[in-house]
Amino acid sequence: MTTPNAFTLAEAREALKEKRLSSRELTEAMIAAMAASRPLNAFVTETPEKALAMAADSDARIARGEGRALEGLPLAIKDLFCTRGVRTTAGSRILENFVPPYESTVTQNLWDAGAVMLGKTNMDEFAMGSSNETSYFGPVENPWRAEGSNKKLVPGGSSGGSATAVAADLCLAATGTDTGGSIRQPAAVTGIVGLKPTYGRCSRWGIVAFASSLDQAGPMTKTVRDAAILLGAMASVDPMDATSVDMPVPDYEAGLEAGVKGMRIGIPKEYRIDGAPPEIDALWHKGAEWLKAQGAEIVEVSLPHTKYALPAYYIVAPAEASSNLARYDGVRYGHRAAGAKDITDLYEKSRGEGFGKEVRRRILIGTYVLSAGYYDAYYSRAQKLRTLIARDFAQAFEQCDALLTPATPGPAFAIGEKTADPVSMYLNDVFTVTVNLAGLPGISVPAGLTKEGLPLGLQVIGKAFDEAGVLRVGRALEVAADFKAKPAAWWGA
Amino acid sequence: MSQAAKKSKLIKGETGEWEIVIGMEVHAQVLSEAKLFSGAATAFGASPNSQVSFVDAAMPGMLPVINRFCVEQAVRTGLGLKAKINRRSVFDRKNYFYPDLPQGYQISQYKQPVVGEGEVLIDLPGGESAVVGIERLHLEQDAGKSLHDQHADYSYVDLNRAGVALMEIVSRPDLRCADEAVAYLKKLRAIVRYLGTCDGNMEEGSMRADVNVSVRRPGGPLGTRCEIKNVNSMRFIAQAIEFEARRQVDILESGGSIRQETRLFDSKAGETRSMRSKEEAHDYRYFPDPDLLPLELDEDWIRTIEASLPELPDEKKARFIKDYGLDAYDAGVLVTERELADYYEELARGIDAKLAVNWLNNEILGRLNKDGLSIAECPVSATANNAIIAMIVDGTISGKIAKDILDIVWSEGGDPKTVVEARGLRQVTDTGAIEAAVEKVIAANPDKVAAAQAKPKLAGWFVGQVMKETGGKANPQAVNAILKSRLGLPDEG
Incomplete structure (x- = not known):
C-alpha cells in the first residue's frame, strides 16, 4: 500500500472522505517527512502545531459530515504568501522576522476550503531567480539526482521549495507564484505539474509583490487533476485586487477527461532554439505525436516576436520590482541596520544588508531603465514589445486551441553551475516568460526523463481564462507520458 | 489674461519696468470620508497613526483599490472649472524615498490626468474680471507627516495623512501680480467649497499652493521661473510673490541670471530661500502603476454628476446683478461663500435688495467680525433680519430702533416682532x-x-x-x- 505521503491530492481526498485515513494521520505523516527532509532545505518555516490544530478541526468537520473541498489536506505554502501570525520572509533577510497580521486572499481561500498548512517553503529572494540559489535561507536541493551521481542539483526557481516539497512527497501539493516561469520551470525540473493561471485569475492581495503586472499564483501538484482541484480553491474574484478579473471560477475537474479529439494544437516554430539539447526537441516532438494519436490536429504556428520576450521581461520585471521593493526601507518593519547616521544612511545600510546580490542587481536594472533619458529606450520599448508578443499569441489562437512547447531548455543543473553568469541563468525562462508577458495560462506537465534520469516537462499554453482547456490538454499529455518515476529518497525519509 | 500688462501691476526697477508672471499648483484635499486607495478615515486632528490601514503603511502584498467617490469629487471639480473630463486617465508611480512616504512612491497621475483644460474667472478690484486658464487637474495621494521636534535623537512619522486624496490643480501662467494670485486662489477656494469637493481650509492644510514666479520685460519672452513650495496662507502667498519678484528683478538688473530652482517661503523672515536647484531635482522615474487599471469613466456618469452641480459663484453673481439689481462689487462679495449668498437671499426676500445688502454689510458682517463668527454661526437668522428690515420699511420702527432690536436678538435671542411689542419699541407717529x-x-x-x-x-x-x-x-x-x-x-x- 502507498504511504500517505505518496498520495495525490485527489487520492487523499477520497481516503479522508471514506474515512480510511484521518487528517491527523495524514498530517502527522507529512510532518514527519518534512522533519526528515531538512537536508533538502525546502521549508523556511515549519508549522507543525498549526497543522495539527487545523487537522483536528478538519477531522471534526468530516465527522460531522461538513467536509469542504480541501478538507484536511496538508499543503505547503510558498513563503511569498502572507500568512497571519506566521513569519513570511519572501526568502529575504529584509523580511527575516516579518510576521504579517493578515492573510493573503489565496491562502485564505485554501483555509476556507479546509486545507491544512504544513509550513512555508523556501524560494529565491523576492521570487527573483530560476534555481532557488538566491534565497537568504540557503539553496533548496532537488530531490532528483542524475543516475550514478551525487552532485547536488537545483530544483529550479523561484518556487523551488514548493517544487521539492511536492516532488519529495513532503506535502500533497503546494502553492507557487509565477512571474516569468517560477511555477512551471521548477515543476518541470522536479517532475511535477505546475500551472500558472491567467493574470487576474488568482488574487495578488497579500502576496509579496515582485513584478505586479506579471505575478500570478498557481498550484504545484503531483497530477493534472490535483492542479485542477487546487486551482479551483485558489482562484477567486477579489475586490481587494484591482487587477482581479470578475469572472466566475468554473469547476476545473469537470472537463478534465474530455480528451483532445478535434482540438487544434499549435507548435510555435520560434521555440526551436539553437543549442537546446536534442532531448528537449525529441520530447517536444513526442508530445505532439501523443496528442495527435489522441485525435488532436497539430498545426505549425508562428510567434514572431518570441526572441524579444526575454529582453522585454528583464526590463519590465526589474522596473516594477525596483518600485515595489522601495517599501523595504527599514522604517516601519523588516530589517533595520544599526548605527545609521541619518536617514539616507539608514536606507543604504538597511537595504544593502537586507537585500541579496540578485535582488540588488534587479533593483539597479529597474531603476536604470526607468530613469530620465532611458525610459523611452528601455521601458517604453519593452511595453510595446509586450503588446506585440500578446498580439502574436492572439493571432496564433485564431489557428489553434492551445500551444505545445518545451517547458525548459534543459533538465535540472548543478548548484553553483550558473550563479556566476546571470544571463545563462535568465535563459532558463526562455519558454515561459512569453506567457507571463501575454498574461496567459500555462501548465508544465512531466513528460519524460533525460538519459541521466532527470525529469523534463512539456508546456501547454492556452487562451486567456481557458485554464480548463489547458488542463484538458495537460491531462492528455499526462495519460500518454505515463510518468511514474520518483526520485530515490536519498535524504533519509 | 493675454491683454497687455496693466501699468499698476508692473514693478519698477533701476533699468525700467518688469512684469511678473505667475502660475499656481494648488493641492486641494478631496472631501471624502476615506482615503484615495484605502478605506482608512481622513478626519483632521486624530491621534497620530490612528487612521492608517495596511495599504497606507505599505505592508508587503497590500494593493491599492481606487475610491470611486474621490474620482467623483475630482470630476465634479473639473466640471466646476468648466474643464474637459478625460474619459480615460492613468495612475502613475512617482518614485522617491522619504520616511513619510511608506510605499517609496506616490501614486499620482502624470501624463494622462483625469481632468484637462478649463478656466477660472477671477474678480479684480473695480468690478473687473479676468480669465485664468487651468491646465489640468489630477488625483494623487498625500504623504504622511515627519515630526522632527518630538525627540532629541529621533524623528517620528505620522501616517494619518498618508494616502489621503488630493487634487492637484495646475493653472496656466496667466497671473500678473500678487493680488491676482490671491484673487485666483480665493475664487478656486470658493468654487471647491460650493461644490463640496474640498473644505478649502488653509490653516489645516487642506488647501496648499506652490507658486511659480518669473519676471520679464512687459510683453517680452518668459523668464526662468522659480517654484515656491507650500505657501499656506493668502497673505503669505502675496508676500512670497512680492519678495520673489523683487529678488529676481534685482538679480537681473545687476547682470545676473535666474537659476531654475525650488524655493521655500520663510514666513518669519518674509523671504524665499533656495531649497534645491534643477540639477538636484529628483528623478521620479514615473511609470504607470501596474496595480491599478486605467481609470475609464462612463459618459453617462459624468453627465449625471454635471446635472447635480450647484449654482456656482459666477452664475450666482450674474443672477444677483440681474435679479436684485446689485452692483458687481456687492454681488461679488455676497457670492464668495455659498452660505453668505444663501443668507442674503433669505434676508432679501420681499424687501428692497439694496437695503438688504446694506443691512447685511453694515450690521451683520460687522457684528460677526467683532465676535469672530462665520455666517453659518450667525446667532440671528436671515428670516429674523428680514422681519426687522420689513418693520423699518412699513414704519413700525425706526432705523435706530432696528439696530437696538438686532442687538437684543443677537445677545438674547427671540423673535424681533415680539421684542418690539413686549418692549414697546413701536415708532411713535402720533x-x-x-x-x-x-x-x-x-x-x-x-x-x-x-x-x-x-x-x-x-x-x-x-x-x-x-x-x-x-x-x-x-x-x-x-x-x-x-x-x-x-x-x-x-x-x-
Whole structure:
C-alpha cells in the first residue's frame, strides 16, 4: 500500500472522505517527512502545531459530515504568501522576522476550503531567480539526482521549495507564484505539474509583490487533476485586487477527461532554439505525436516576436520590482541596520544588508531603465514589445486551441553551475516568460526523463481564462507520458 | 489674461519696468470620508497613526483599490472649472524615498490626468474680471507627516495623512501680480467649497499652493521661473510673490541670471530661500502603476454628476446683478461663500435688495467680525433680519430702533416682532405726542430756539432732544416736519 505521503491530492481526498485515513494521520505523516527532509532545505518555516490544530478541526468537520473541498489536506505554502501570525520572509533577510497580521486572499481561500498548512517553503529572494540559489535561507536541493551521481542539483526557481516539497512527497501539493516561469520551470525540473493561471485569475492581495503586472499564483501538484482541484480553491474574484478579473471560477475537474479529439494544437516554430539539447526537441516532438494519436490536429504556428520576450521581461520585471521593493526601507518593519547616521544612511545600510546580490542587481536594472533619458529606450520599448508578443499569441489562437512547447531548455543543473553568469541563468525562462508577458495560462506537465534520469516537462499554453482547456490538454499529455518515476529518497525519509 | 500688462501691476526697477508672471499648483484635499486607495478615515486632528490601514503603511502584498467617490469629487471639480473630463486617465508611480512616504512612491497621475483644460474667472478690484486658464487637474495621494521636534535623537512619522486624496490643480501662467494670485486662489477656494469637493481650509492644510514666479520685460519672452513650495496662507502667498519678484528683478538688473530652482517661503523672515536647484531635482522615474487599471469613466456618469452641480459663484453673481439689481462689487462679495449668498437671499426676500445688502454689510458682517463668527454661526437668522428690515420699511420702527432690536436678538435671542411689542419699541407717529415733546424741549431751551432760527442747521440739536424725550421711538420724519413748522424754518434746509 502507498504511504500517505505518496498520495495525490485527489487520492487523499477520497481516503479522508471514506474515512480510511484521518487528517491527523495524514498530517502527522507529512510532518514527519518534512522533519526528515531538512537536508533538502525546502521549508523556511515549519508549522507543525498549526497543522495539527487545523487537522483536528478538519477531522471534526468530516465527522460531522461538513467536509469542504480541501478538507484536511496538508499543503505547503510558498513563503511569498502572507500568512497571519506566521513569519513570511519572501526568502529575504529584509523580511527575516516579518510576521504579517493578515492573510493573503489565496491562502485564505485554501483555509476556507479546509486545507491544512504544513509550513512555508523556501524560494529565491523576492521570487527573483530560476534555481532557488538566491534565497537568504540557503539553496533548496532537488530531490532528483542524475543516475550514478551525487552532485547536488537545483530544483529550479523561484518556487523551488514548493517544487521539492511536492516532488519529495513532503506535502500533497503546494502553492507557487509565477512571474516569468517560477511555477512551471521548477515543476518541470522536479517532475511535477505546475500551472500558472491567467493574470487576474488568482488574487495578488497579500502576496509579496515582485513584478505586479506579471505575478500570478498557481498550484504545484503531483497530477493534472490535483492542479485542477487546487486551482479551483485558489482562484477567486477579489475586490481587494484591482487587477482581479470578475469572472466566475468554473469547476476545473469537470472537463478534465474530455480528451483532445478535434482540438487544434499549435507548435510555435520560434521555440526551436539553437543549442537546446536534442532531448528537449525529441520530447517536444513526442508530445505532439501523443496528442495527435489522441485525435488532436497539430498545426505549425508562428510567434514572431518570441526572441524579444526575454529582453522585454528583464526590463519590465526589474522596473516594477525596483518600485515595489522601495517599501523595504527599514522604517516601519523588516530589517533595520544599526548605527545609521541619518536617514539616507539608514536606507543604504538597511537595504544593502537586507537585500541579496540578485535582488540588488534587479533593483539597479529597474531603476536604470526607468530613469530620465532611458525610459523611452528601455521601458517604453519593452511595453510595446509586450503588446506585440500578446498580439502574436492572439493571432496564433485564431489557428489553434492551445500551444505545445518545451517547458525548459534543459533538465535540472548543478548548484553553483550558473550563479556566476546571470544571463545563462535568465535563459532558463526562455519558454515561459512569453506567457507571463501575454498574461496567459500555462501548465508544465512531466513528460519524460533525460538519459541521466532527470525529469523534463512539456508546456501547454492556452487562451486567456481557458485554464480548463489547458488542463484538458495537460491531462492528455499526462495519460500518454505515463510518468511514474520518483526520485530515490536519498535524504533519509 | 493675454491683454497687455496693466501699468499698476508692473514693478519698477533701476533699468525700467518688469512684469511678473505667475502660475499656481494648488493641492486641494478631496472631501471624502476615506482615503484615495484605502478605506482608512481622513478626519483632521486624530491621534497620530490612528487612521492608517495596511495599504497606507505599505505592508508587503497590500494593493491599492481606487475610491470611486474621490474620482467623483475630482470630476465634479473639473466640471466646476468648466474643464474637459478625460474619459480615460492613468495612475502613475512617482518614485522617491522619504520616511513619510511608506510605499517609496506616490501614486499620482502624470501624463494622462483625469481632468484637462478649463478656466477660472477671477474678480479684480473695480468690478473687473479676468480669465485664468487651468491646465489640468489630477488625483494623487498625500504623504504622511515627519515630526522632527518630538525627540532629541529621533524623528517620528505620522501616517494619518498618508494616502489621503488630493487634487492637484495646475493653472496656466496667466497671473500678473500678487493680488491676482490671491484673487485666483480665493475664487478656486470658493468654487471647491460650493461644490463640496474640498473644505478649502488653509490653516489645516487642506488647501496648499506652490507658486511659480518669473519676471520679464512687459510683453517680452518668459523668464526662468522659480517654484515656491507650500505657501499656506493668502497673505503669505502675496508676500512670497512680492519678495520673489523683487529678488529676481534685482538679480537681473545687476547682470545676473535666474537659476531654475525650488524655493521655500520663510514666513518669519518674509523671504524665499533656495531649497534645491534643477540639477538636484529628483528623478521620479514615473511609470504607470501596474496595480491599478486605467481609470475609464462612463459618459453617462459624468453627465449625471454635471446635472447635480450647484449654482456656482459666477452664475450666482450674474443672477444677483440681474435679479436684485446689485452692483458687481456687492454681488461679488455676497457670492464668495455659498452660505453668505444663501443668507442674503433669505434676508432679501420681499424687501428692497439694496437695503438688504446694506443691512447685511453694515450690521451683520460687522457684528460677526467683532465676535469672530462665520455666517453659518450667525446667532440671528436671515428670516429674523428680514422681519426687522420689513418693520423699518412699513414704519413700525425706526432705523435706530432696528439696530437696538438686532442687538437684543443677537445677545438674547427671540423673535424681533415680539421684542418690539413686549418692549414697546413701536415708532411713535402720533403727532400729538410728538408735538408735546417738541413744546417741552422748546420751552426748556429758549436761547437755542433763537440760535436755530438764525442758523437753521442747528435745528438738528432739537431733533436729537425730541428723540431723547420720546425714547427714540418718534418717527424722525414727523419730528423734522413739526420742528420746522414750530421754529418757523424753511422746508428746504
